[in-house]
Amino acid sequence: MTKRIGLFGFGVVGQGYYQIAKKQKEKWIPDTIVVKDQKKRRSSDIRFSYDSQDVFDKNPDYILELISNMEEAYEYASEALKRGITVISANKKMLSAHLPELINLQKVFGGKLLYEASVAAGIPVITNLETHFEEDNIISIEGILNGSSNYILSRIFNNGLSFGEALRLAQQKGFAESDPSFDINGSDVASKLNILILHAFGKFVGEKQIATFGIQNLGEDEIALAKSLGLKIKLIAKAEKDYRGISAYIIPTLVEESNPFFGVENEYNAVKINSEHLQDQFYQGKGAGSLPTGAAVYGDLIKARNGFGYNYSKVNFDKPLDEKLLNLGVRVLIKSKSEEIIETNIFSPEFIKCIDGFYFSVGKIKPKNLSKLNELKEVSLLALPDFLTSSDVLKSLEGIKKSEELLFK
Amino acid sequence: MTKRIGLFGFGVVGQGYYQIAKKQKEKWIPDTIVVKDQKKRRSSDIRFSYDSQDVFDKNPDYILELISNMEEAYEYASEALKRGITVISANKKMLSAHLPELINLQKVFGGKLLYEASVAAGIPVITNLETHFEEDNIISIEGILNGSSNYILSRIFNNGLSFGEALRLAQQKGFAESDPSFDINGSDVASKLNILILHAFGKFVGEKQIATFGIQNLGEDEIALAKSLGLKIKLIAKAEKDYRGISAYIIPTLVEESNPFFGVENEYNAVKINSEHLQDQFYQGKGAGSLPTGAAVYGDLIKARNGFGYNYSKVNFDKPLDEKLLNLGVRVLIKSKSEEIIETNIFSPEFIKCIDGFYFSVGKIKPKNLSKLNELKEVSLLALPDFLTSSDVLKSLEGIKKSEELLFK
Structure with a gap:
């Protein structure tokens, strides 16, 4: 049975999704694609719309929200969920800001919201937290969650570039934005860690509470220090839980060769989960790029078609979702x-x-x-x-x- | 709603499952536990049965098949599937021998069969192949899939033990059986690779077709050679696909430091998947042990409760499932x-x-x-x-x- 799909946004992720969908036997091609900029040159094979209402007028079964503007993304996602439509989103900033309301909309109106692509792109970390780890007690979750920062650190450590040279190269390669500050100051990572904390521990802490320090001020001395000790610097996000509460921070970290993060290079991301029963697990995969991210969006659509939705079973809906972070030294x-x-x-x-x-x-x-x-x-x-x-x-x-x-x- | 659960076997995995189930809020404690050996000393808190029929007489919703005997395991699993009961199994030998029949029984009678614990214990590789990679085109899948062999290799490379000393230590620690030949000659790995090939490529090749060479004859010279080159030896299983067909082999392999398998030590397992869209992914986790394996069984039960089953969507049921392996040099x-x-x-x-x-x-x-x-x-x-x-x-x-x-x- 053909499903109607509405797509918001045709940037890197939207184009990746489209390219994948065209090749598949189910051909889940969006029947409406809404973009913002009427002046941008685009493929002449595809008809675009510039009015978001066009998507809703077609009564879609699924909506893919793949734009970068956070407020508009929230508007489309919540509008769709209020109509009981299943939404796939890759917008970590929007999700990180609005997850409590979005969870509530799912509960009230019955639509589902999946967003695997929003954290670590191709790595199925949210799905695994929601399924394989659903009844396990997670002790800590740690990750390299920003491909641009990691690319810059790889160029510094593996090719001897200075921070400035590495940053310019990352921009030339399209890994970092022309204003790369959200990538390198840890802000992008904070959105992702905030989402992971909700699925790992069932609490919404809000990214402002997450202690965040980026790689933007890394100097020659610290880099030379790491090299002289045979270590590397990686931007590590970590959240952990004990009987007193949850701690969460993002900070450039010296890692030794036996640490699995040591070998995570370039635009790869990685996540390490420590839990009571399954114990240590480590996942590594592409954390950026049109095809890996588009494939995660496509994967969500297939999971939704198969009846899958997040259970949020670690969330205790009788208690406030907000948690004040316990952050130790x-x-x-x-x-x-x-x-x-x-x-x-x-x-x-x-x-x-x-x-x-x-x-x-x-x-x-x-x-x-x-x-x-x-x-x-x-x-x-x-x-x-x-x-x-x-x-x-x-x-x-x-x-x-x-x-x-x-x-x- | 309480579900009735029947458990076959109370060895390492069964006890791990039981220990986890007792702690959970849903308390999915089996109401019947069938064991074989009446003379073995067992916990006096649990009532055991010695007659497999006791499980079926109670009309269970789920059956956990966690015994080592392959023929009996097949008998119980197929009997249960014929009654439309959902079965969780950890028996790789049995699954590798009978998957085509077991898939058929699921299709005909509607019961589900999940078996995440059978390959790489705690790592959710089968679930991810069935969900996240469901519509992606897998090019190769590679893994360290036997904890005992890997433990032995770690002791040789990290502690300077000889092969014989390392093997004795593995036996003392309970990682290797008293007859460890299936662990070290690659036979156990062949069962697991055979299962992975079915989920990755949709074909049943049969483990006898998989070219298999173990670590049992590794000599001092090869170990010294690896060390002198700064490399390690790992027992790697690999299956890959091109337009001509599938190749599959298991062979001790020299790996360099930048290879993610290099850092996989002791009883850990790891799997590397390369696919067209999601590209490279690498998963590492405990590949043995009572709690990680028991947690994978528990996880399957939760997934089944949530309505999850394997779709086998890469299997083309119109064509024969059997594939003659193309094995190149x-x-x-x-x-x-x-x-x-x-x-x-x-x-x-x-x-x-x-x-x-x-x-x-x-x-x-x-x-x-x-x-x-x-x-x-x-x-x-x-x-x-x-x-x-x-x-x-x-x-x-x-x-x-x-x-x-x-x-x-």
């Missing part, structure tokens, strides 16, 4: 031009050392301060693995600085 | 006491060299010969990565032998 290396920044933000510092006009310290930072620090230009942070002692860090830093001095003599 | 290092074995089995050898009474050669072996060679005592094989040249191998071998000579002078 994270052990970091901090670098700043101002000693005061360090003294105000670092607890029990293991050392404070001034090298060449920069203050370095290792100590615990309260995750609630991370997001404030993230807006400063001259502060850089690296989360440290437990095995790395202060004296290892100090020795490496001094070694780097000494060899730099030699270079400039 | 694999490039290997072969070691044998007999030069004739090498000459008969290796095509276009890049060299043949006798060192200390052993003949070594690098060349292509027809996978169809692998299973015959697998029964010989004095032959060892290693699949080689493309980048490794003959002269690299030869130089390393000569280096190893030279340093051995020095040791014995």
